[in-house]
Amino acid sequence: MSDTLYTTAPSADGIDGHIPLQKELDAFAYLDRLGIAYEWTAHEPLMTMEDCLAVDERLGFSICKNLFLCNQQKTVFYLLLMPADKPFKTKYLSKELGIARLSFGDEAKLSELLNLTPGSVSALGLIFDPEHKVRLLIDRALLASPHFGAHPCINTATVAISTDDLLNKFLPATGHVPTYVDLIPPEE
Secondary structure, three states: OOOOOEOOOOOOOOEOOEOOOHHHHHHHHHHHHOOOOOEEEEOOOOOOOOOOHHHHHHHOOOOOEEEEEEEOOOOOEEEEEEOOOOOOOHHHHHHHHOOOOEEEOOHHHHHHHHOOOOOOOOHHHHHHOOOOOEEEEEEHHHHHOOEEEEOOOOOOEEEEEEHHHHHHHHHHHHOOOOEEEOOOOOOO
């Protein structure tokens, strides 16, 4: 893993051994079209929040936890963005949304709706959801951070943008209107 932070998109030929997938190039091109400044870094695949700690240190802030969820009938899908250090219990979010039971969405639906794979769940995948089949949920605690970090649709890179750009440029461009939630830590 390199310590380099880049401020321009990778080329299709790659950079420092990192060869981007087309969906990653699409995510960077989307940010560029919107005039959103970013820094990004390449790294080994990150599958857990613990794996992200070294990237957090390099970026200078914690990237958020991104969860792909669905209702019990698997007919309504959600992308939840929440602080990395906040534990997640489905019953608290289900109660806040007035839904009987939430569970994790399956890999096939994740790929179909957001063009993502497990370990790469990211708000940037919303560029692949023009019909708004995925509802965006954001824990209000994330709004306190001036920075937002996520994978550019693949878990071998992480991109950092301003939270303001996420909320006021990126999301309006995708047409996804977030529902803000207040996730209660399990100890409360």
